[in-house]
Amino acid sequence: MSLHRTDSIHLGHGRVDKGMERVEIAKGVFQLRSGSNIGLIVQGDRALLVDAGLDKSAAREALRAAEELNVSIAAVFVTHAHADHYGGVAYLQRRLGIPAYAPGLEAAIAAHPLIEPIYLFSGAAPIQELRHKFTLAEPIQVRAVIASGPCQIEGFCVEAVALPGHAPDQMGLAIGETIFCADAIFPDETLTKHKVPFCVDMDQTLGTLDQLPEMPYARFAPGHGEALEAGEAIRRACTSNRQRLTRIRTCVFDHLCEPQDTASLLQSVAGDFALQITSATSYFLVRTTVLAAISSLEKAGTVQPLLSDNRLLWQRA
Numbered sequence: 001m002s003l004h005r006t007d008s009i010h011l012g013h014g015r016v017d018k019g020m021e022r023v024e025i026a027k028g029v030f031q032l033r034s035g036s037n038i039g040l041i042v043q044g045d046r047a048l049l050v051d052a053g054l055d056k057s058a059a060r061e062a063l064r065a066a067e068e069l070n071v072s073i074a075a076v077f078v079t080h081a082h083a084d085h086y087g088g089v090a091y092l093q094r095r096l097g098i099p100a101y102a103p104g105l106e107a108a109i110a111a112h113p114l115i116e117p118i119y120l121f122s123g124a125a126p127i128q129e130l131r132h133k134f135t136l137a138e139p140i141q142v143r144a145v146i147a148s149g150p151c152q153i154e155g156f157c158v159e160a161v162a163l164p165g166h167a168p169d170q171m172g173l174a175i176g177e178t179i180f181c182a183d184a185i186f187p188d189e190t191l192t193k194h195k196v197p198f199c200v201d202m203d204q205t206l207g208t209l210d211q212l213p214e215m216p217y218a219r220f221a222p223g224h225g226e227a228l229e230a231g232e233a234i235r236r237a238c239t240s241n242r243q244r245l246t247r248i249r250t251c252v253f254d255h256l257c258e259p260q261d262t263a264s265l266l267q268s269v270a271g272d273f274a275l276q277i278t279s280a281t282s283y284f285l286v287r288t289t290v291l292a293a294i295s296s297l298e299k300a301g302t303v304q305p306l307l308s309d310n311r312l313l314w315q316r317a
């Protein structure tokens with residue numbers, strides 16, 4: 001059970017179907033809850049989506065939620081180009097012809113989704129396992145790139161808020177006193193289950209976690225888990241995420257009493273968290289976070305690469 005459950009905000013909710021729950025977190029602002037949440041902002045008879053879930057079936061449920069509310073979907077904002085958040089967009093574009101908006105680098109990836117498995121596989125042609133829907137979405141048409149700050153998306157006055165680190169150009173979307181904050185924070189149940197949260201830039205992620213509770217919003221709706229109120233609830237969530245990442249970075253440094261390569265470092269860190277990795281996809285996700293810890297330490301001048309007998313080792317500086 002999530003520690004956030006008691007802090008969640010329930011202004012009203014309806015069940016779209018057994019897979020997706022519709023929760024009104026502020027007037028006209030809904031969180032469609034599933035494996036990956038979708039935001040739905042209603043103004044008059046139109047709606048703006050924030051992300052679109054993993055696939056066609058998630059997108060269909062968002063469509064059904066809009067129908068139940070008697071609104072038509074006008075556009076979708078993609079917070080970051082991870083397939084579980086924008087995989088449903090292509091279906092909505094085929095079905096409704098709606099425009100998509102996304103932050104710069106995320107827009108580039110969502111328009112060319114092979115980039116996601118390519119970077120996970122160190123730039124080489126990705127293995128077949130990385131070409132499934134969890135890491136390879138269908139391409140989307142991006143109408144315009146969104147920069148951080150106030151903006152108009154198809155008539156909706158919103159604010160894009162930079163939340164980098166989990167993905168390079170991740171942005172949240174704020175409307176009134178609510179911010180959809182994407183994967184800037186994970187609920188405790190995700191941290192408990194996956195142990196090593198995905199992050200590409202650890203320093204940026206930690207900076208985002210420092211800033212998030214200070215932002216002037218009343219509620220924070222993450223991409224996974226329930227919405228959190230300002231104050232203690234969001235502060236506690238940011239603290240658990242920050243503690244997890246800094247612990248991972250400390251583990252990496254502690255294991256470098258002797259030089260190690262990335263693979264053995266990853267094995268040691270997984271051991272510290274009693275994590276049993278069971279798929280190549282999970283391995284590459286965890287490896288990215290371990291590398292993010294290494295680059296954070298390298299930037300701080302405490303770790304450096306060492307080439308030894310054609311092995312790249314990491315050693316303390």
Ligand SMILES: [Zn+2]
Pocket residue numbers: 080082085166167183
């Ligand atoms: Zn993500």
